[in-house]
Amino acid sequence: MKAQILTLRTCKEGFQDLLEHGCQYKYREAKPFWRARLFSNGQAKHFDEVHIKNGYQPDSPLAIYEFSGIEGPEVVEGVPCFKIVLGKLKAIYHSPS
Numbered sequence: 001m002k003a004q005i006l007t008l009r010t011c012k013e014g015f016q017d018l019l020e021h022g023c024q025y026k027y028r029e030a031k032p033f034w035r036a037r038l039f040s041n042g043q044a045k046h047f048d049e050v051h052i053k054n055g056y057q058p059d060s061p062l063a064i065y066e067f068s069g070i071e072g073p074e075v076v077e078g079v080p081c082f083k084i085v086l087g088k089l090k091a092i093y094h095s096p097s
Helices: 012-021 032-038
Strands: 005-009 025-029 049-053 062-076 079-093
Touching: 012 062, 025 032, 032 079, 049 079
Parallel strands: 005 049
Antiparallel strands: 025 079, 049 062, 062 079
């Protein structure tokens, strides 16, 4: 069976911060797109890994985390968001120097 991967995009500064300080959660605004992407019939979907990518090119920087669940929505800076819980960092590819 093919691995279920949740891909999240981030800006250069966000990716650099992730490398320097680590990350336990990623937030996505609680809008219909993310509701459909993260939930099925009201239940959180299961993913095997979370790929956090800085860009759209094949060689863009990529961090791979274990998936630990979805929580929310909760309010972050006044905006309702889904909280994607990240597990252990598994790998980093094409890391910016």
